[in-house]
Amino acid sequence: NAGVTQTPKFRILKxxxxxxxxxxxxxNHNYMYWYRxxxxxxxxxxxxxxxxxxxxxxxxxxxxxxxxxxTEDFPLRLELAAPSQTSVYFCASSMGYGYTFGSGTxxxxx
Amino acid sequence: xxxxxxxxxxxxxxxxxxxxxxxNYSxTSDRLYWYRxxxxxxxxxxFVLLSxxxxxxxxxxxxxxxxxxxxxxxxxxxxxxxxxATYFCAGGPTNEKLTFGxxxxxxxxx
Numbered sequence: 160n161a162g163v164t165q166t167p168k169f170r171i172l173k174x175x176x177x178x179x180x181x182x183x184x185x186x187n188h189n190y191m192y193w194y195r196x197x198x199x200x201x202x203x204x205x206x207x208x209x210x211x212x213x214x215x216x217x218x219x220x221x222x223x224x225x226x227x228x229x230t231e232d233f234p235l236r237l238e239l240a241a242p243s244q245t246s247v248y249f250c251a252s253s254m255g256y257g258y259t260f261g262s263g264t265x266x267x268x269x
Numbered sequence: 270x271x272x273x274x275x276x277x278x279x280x281x282x283x284x285x286x287x288x289x290x291x292x293n294y295s296x297t298s299d300r301l302y303w304y305r306x307x308x309x310x311x312x313x314x315x316f317v318l319l320s321x322x323x324x325x326x327x328x329x330x331x332x333x334x335x336x337x338x339x340x341x342x343x344x345x346x347x348x349x350x351x352x353x354a355t356y357f358c359a360g361g362p363t364n365e366k367l368t369f370g371x372x373x374x375x376x377x378x379x
Contacts, residue, residue: 263310
């Protein structure tokens with residue numbers, strides 16, 4: 160049982176580049192989330208989805224985009240990367256109670 | 270909007286001692302979670318508290334919830350080195366996004 164799988168685990172981007180962080184879950188969870196965690200801080204919600212085709216902004220959505228075409232996948236797109244987006248990104252899924260987190264993607268923008 | 274505050278932010282304690290981490294939240298929350306995070310790792314679910322007066326225990330950790338005071342506590346009994354980690358509380362309405370506290374970085378000193 161894979162749970163929530165995130166790829167890549169590490170990535171270095173140059174300022175202005177774009178990339179997609181992948182997130183896949185195999186638990187048939189309706190709810191999926193993207194959080195970022197800055198050093199020494201808690202998690203801040205970027206975007207979330209309550210089901211395929213439905214997404215909504217969280218606390219810090221600027222500079223990011225998401226899509227949810229299937230129940231399993233919830234990719235996070237970074238357009239025009241900036242140093243302020245250097246962070247660890249966590250994807251999570253839920254059926255309403257209890258989150259399952261992925262192992263995270265550590266992103267550095269230089 | 271829900272705000273979650275933890276204190277202390279940093280806690281250094283000796284092995285064998287007892288201590289409590291506090292989690293205050295600003296508005297009604299249907300559920301309160303406690304997570305553990307080791308350095309460079311993802312979040313591990315410890316407890317979920319769903320009702321006023323709920324108490325859960327696992328080993329040397331015990332969590333409780335007082336919904337009237339909007340307060341949850343994580344009590345550590347006879348601390349051991351393996352408990353060194355960052356602990357997060359998080360809350361939110363059922364089937365909606367969780368809001369995380371900033372975390373308590375716990376260091377157990379021999």
